[in-house]
Amino acid sequence: MDTTLLAYLAYVAISVALTVWVGRTLHHNGRAFLIDVFARTELADSVNHLLVVGFYLVNFGYMSLALKLASRVATATEAVEALSYKVGLVLVVLGAMHFFNLFVFSRIRGHKRLVEAERPLPPDLRLPPLPTGNAPAAG
Amino acid sequence: MEPRDLALTVWFDGDCGLCTRIAKWLEGQPKFVPVHCVAAQQAAAHGCPFTLPDLLATITVTASDGAVYRGTNGWITVLWALRRYRSWALRFATPRWRPFAERLFAGIAGVAKWTRRRPTRQPRTAASPARLP
Numbered sequence: 001m002d003t004t005l006l007a008y009l010a011y012v013a014i015s016v017a018l019t020v021w022v023g024r025t026l027h028h029n030g031r032a033f034l035i036d037v038f039a040r041t042e043l044a045d046s047v048n049h050l051l052v053v054g055f056y057l058v059n060f061g062y063m064s065l066a067l068k069l070a071s072r073v074a075t076a077t078e079a080v081e082a083l084s085y086k087v088g089l090v091l092v093v094l095g096a097m098h099f100f101n102l103f104v105f106s107r108i109r110g111h112k113r114l115v116e117a118e119r120p121l122p123p124d125l126r127l128p129p130l131p132t133g134n135a136p137a138a139g
Numbered sequence: 140m141e142p143r144d145l146a147l148t149v150w151f152d153g154d155c156g157l158c159t160r161i162a163k164w165l166e167g168q169p170k171f172v173p174v175h176c177v178a179a180q181q182a183a184a185h186g187c188p189f190t191l192p193d194l195l196a197t198i199t200v201t202a203s204d205g206a207v208y209r210g211t212n213g214w215i216t217v218l219w220a221l222r223r224y225r226s227w228a229l230r231f232a233t234p235r236w237r238p239f240a241e242r243l244f245a246g247i248a249g250v251a252k253w254t255r256r257r258p259t260r261q262p263r264t265a266a267s268p269a270r271l272p
Binding site for chain 2: 114115117118119120121123124125126127128129
């Protein structure tokens with residue numbers, strides 16, 4: 001086996017391991033968040049699963065696209081350099097995806113908090129229920 | 140939980156140009172809770188229990204569950220009903236932002252006074268006007 005092939009194999013192994021680790025972390029720790037947002041456990045679990053599938057697709061897709069090295073590596077040192085560059089890119093993409101996920105979660109949660117927010121102030125005066133003024137009262 | 144059929148009515152000064160513009164703007168805003176804008180001059184015809192001078196003194200907002208909000212509280216409650224501005228309403232209601240909200244809405248009310256036209260003929264008031272604090 002030449003050095004380039006070894007570098008590719010190492011790249012695939014490291015990237016898959018990293019992606020799976022991040023995916024599992026998201027799956028595990030995102031659940032509580034989604035249950036809070038959706039209020040129904042089965043729906044939250046379903047959304048959680050779908051999100052993780054999307055996450056894996058994007059990351060494995062990127063990994064696969066970014067695999068090819070521009071030039072063949074001859075020595076072990078070159079292999080390590082090339083490997084570190086490629087794995088670094090995968091890590092940055094994973095990090096970006098992770099923050100994007102967090103952003104989406106917090107947006108969903110913030111929106112839910114707003115929708116459910118009650119009137120922030122007590123009334124200055126309380127009367128028996130009033131007409132809403134959309135139509136003139138009869139008579 | 141808020142009542143499902145909650146609606147707000149804003150009683151604004153129909154003789155004030157700025158107030159009328161704001162009322163028009165309000166009608167077009169996306170809302171969490173329906174907001175109806177009615178000129179205070181038509182209040183009696185719409186079954187509003189308050190007198191015209193009371194309504195003209197400051198913005199009055201009545202909720203269908205009987206809650207009444209006046210002045211800054213009224214503004215904040217109306218913003219709370221709007222999809223785009225609820226987060227501002229919640230902020231304005233905090234002790235930290237409240238003084239700013241007071242000044243902002245007092246400023247708007249001050250400008251509104253300048254945009255008043257000659258008042259229209261005063262219609263008869265409700266049979267037994269409720270007293271406002």
